Amino acid sequence: MKPLHQRLNLYYDDDQAYIFVPAGESVSAQSLTISRSTGDIFLNPPQTALPNTARRSGKPVYGILGIINLTLTEYIVIISGREHCGRLMGQEIYRASDFEILPLNPSVNVLNVQHPIEAHLLAILKSHLDSGVFLFSYGWDMTRRLQVQWANHAEDAAKALWEVADDRFFWNKYLQTRLIEASVKQDLSSYILPVIYGTFDIRPITLHGTHMQLCLISRRSRYRAGTRYFRRGIDEKGHVANFNESEQILLVESQGTTRGDDFAHKLSFVQIRGSVPLYWAEINTLRYKPDLQIMEKQNSTETMKTHLSAQVATYGSQTLVNLVNHKGYEKPIKQGYEDHVNKLNLPQVRYQYFDFHTECKNMRWDRISVLIDLLKDDIKEKGYFHIHMDGSQPLKMQKGVVRTNCMDNLDRTNVVQAALAKYTLNDQLQQLGVLTKEQGVDDFESLSRDFREMWANHADSISTAYAGSGALKSDFTRTNKRTRKGLLEDGVKSVLRYLKNNYFDGARQDGFDLITGNWTPSSNPSAALSLVTDSRSIILRAMPAVASFSFFMICAGLTLPRTSDYSLTYYFLLWIVLFFVSLEVIVMHGIDFVAWPRLVPLTDVIYYNGPGYRSARHGMGVKMPIIGRTDAWFKSRRQKQRSKSVAIEKGDIALTNLGNKKRMD
Known part of the structure; x- marks a missing residue:
């Protein structure tokens, strides 16, 4: 070269x-x-x-x-x-x-x-x-x-x-x-120097006198690259968000020899992850849970076929492991994914659902073994790459990959990929005779610790790039145990993610779009004035300042000398009313207070009103139409709002049915 x-x-x-x-x-x-x-x-x-x-x-x-x-x-x-x-x-x-x-x-x-x-x-x-x-x-x-x-x-x-x-x-x-x-x-x-965005870790290992190196590399795709809530799902070309290829490399010297970089055995095991290949999004509204939206376009099934066919052409047969919840907020994504996969019925693609949160509830993380048992035949069939230095042909070729996803392709995905990697490493070491059939990675503390640290650091790096914080559930990857301390750390990370995803990720998304060429600037700077101007009304822009000042005045009032309780009543009433009114305006117009990307605006996604599913339309002000909502959404919402009159409820459902009928026509 x-x-x-x-x-x-x-x-x-x-x-x-x-x-x-x-x-x-x-x-x-x-x-x-x-x-x-x-x-x-x-x-x-x-x-x-x-x-x-x-x-x-x-x-x-x-x-x-x-x-x-x-x-x-x-x-x-x-x-x-x-x-x-x-x-x-x-x-x-x-x-x-x-x-x-x-x-x-x-x-x-x-x-x-x-x-x-x-x-x-x-x-x-x-x-x-x-x-x-x-x-x-x-x-x-x-x-x-x-x-x-x-x-x-x-x-x-x-x-x-x-x-x-x-x-x-x-x-x-x-x-x-x-x-x-x-x-x-x-x-x-x-x-011309090629650079990857990813992770790299390599560690020396010695077992029973055999010198080895264990390496872990992740490679992030530059297509549909971005941040957690601003890049979801699939695009028209079949590229999915947060696509990562993870390769675990094992280099083994012949027993009792030291060859430096010239290893006798070279083995590689590859896994991939990527967003659910549907047209979908999560719309930030300042609420902790964004509005979930699935867009049913005419080419939805064909685009998923493009994506899966490309993966088959690149890696071989695919086992799609879906970890999305089967109920609640995530259920529509699971159903949409399964419906399209069943409709395609591709010969080299197998779908495997695993209800992660149900199977592993009450911190029973050892239940990951249930999924491993379900995938054993797939892992054996797909294999891994293995070449010996004395041979001109590989001893084994990897014939396919496991594609794992959850909602973010981060936390649950990291746990499952680490478990699959450990299972494969056990098999590789046993096949090479380094370990006996009764032994495993966890039987050797040094090897187990290095393996866990590598995969935990790998998970944190991918999560930081996409979501803005380290991975959740990483305590299990690091220690093989789910702990209460880990739960507390996950709470802190979740808060950090919320703040970054709502107030800082717009600029981060602009960075991805700029560096990958997803947005190219005009030679006329005045054409890009929208990048540095605020198009919101003065009233909306003033609301955070009003809320902050009102809160300050309330706190100040608690320390002011009192001539009488009566004299402060109207004082507190004024500032408390202003505080809550300003907060209500911010919540009602939550979308206007999210730091959205500006280079490639998501206007078409935010205000999408075509066929599909949307869990709610929060944060869009008081004039947003409700035609885009679905019957299923209304039914679930009305169960939580029984206090509303039957007449209003029937009117809302009728309006929704009318909207659905118009879309069908």
Whole structure:
């Protein structure tokens, strides 16, 4: 495979160009120049001397993440800091820890941008870079699982790393567009560094004198990427939200030998997760539970088929493990998923439902074994990848994967995937003779601890990227026990998720849309004024201030000297009334107080009024029509509101029936 430059020296040629010179390499290495006036990218002939006006940057450059165009100019994003994460297959794995943004336009200063639109977009870009987990290697393809790399190793030998990268997990593919396009006329492969957004952990293990390494990698898809409530379900191309591929790699040396990186046995087990492949959403309204919405579009079944067919083509046969609750709030998602899967009846897709919360209630988390028993035949049939260093052909190939989901594809999914990974690791170690048939991972404290920590950290990282906090139920993954302390920690995490999902995730979602190219800016900054302006009425904008000031005045009144109780009665009455009125206005218009993404607005989803299901229409003000609600929703709500008159109830149901009839017509 073509080599990548591992370190570059950056030179500024006044306001004319940026020049990247490979550091510590042979004189034949070609430097790269990016013109600041034209944006042209070109390789310099070997041994090209630097201009006399060039001055060297004091920061090291460990790679070019890419080039992004905002409203005023293009920017080069470089990796100026890296952390060593470990060594896999003889290659070093790094995490990008620091970045620098270089404007092409000499008049733009990234530290003090005068234009508000440009400043806003740069802030979004910086926030995404600072909060993400970006992993890369100069010699190992982080985007592809071990089995795929082996299957294509012969044809990949003459290609560059970016040319063989899995397009789904090539996180900075959009940023690298300009360099890739320039490679048509000149080979810039040594400067194009693929980066993944995910996790990486590798640990040495010794059992019975056998030296091993256990590695866990997760890769996050750049398609339909985003945050918990702002990216749900599926899109028109069959991509689902929060799609992650998790690969557990086991490297085993021959017993009694030490071969360094040259392991005798290499094994890989892959699982995937992704949002339920329906058109659905959860609409934030400031309530703890958002409004659940399922959109029945004409192509819903066909889009799910596109998604599942793509997974079968990529991984082989699929076992769909659904952990969504069978009753209550989540029930419509379960029913919709099952209905479409049954309608499709795809030959290489098997559906398996597991009622996680019912089976594991009262902290009986050992009941996960029930699901493992249900999946044993599937796991055995699909297998795992296993190759021996002395053989030209693999001993085993993984012929399919288990696709697991809950509502968020986080907490319940993490527990189940860790359990499946442990079951497979037990089988692998037993097949290799490292463990006997009676032994398992949990019989060896050091191995068990490393395994649990790896999967718990893996779960926390995926959860933080999607939901804004560490994973719930991670105490079970870390300790093999569900504890009351873990329940308390989950409560804190749930509150943290609520705050972030309602008040901060809009900007985070904008970061995902910007970095993956889901939104491209106009060259006219004035066309994007909506990004920095507040379109709400003055009254609505004033409500949080009124509530805060009223609460302050109530607290102040409790400490004021009293000339008489009568004199404070009207004082408290005024501020208490203002406080509760302002809160009621905020709750009634809750959607207007959520920090929604602005680059790709969700207006069509929020105000969707077509066929489907919606649990409620909270937070939309007093003028929102109710035609979109369903009979099932009304019946369940009316059971909780028996105090209302029968006449009103009949009128509401009649109106709903009328709406359903119109949709059917």
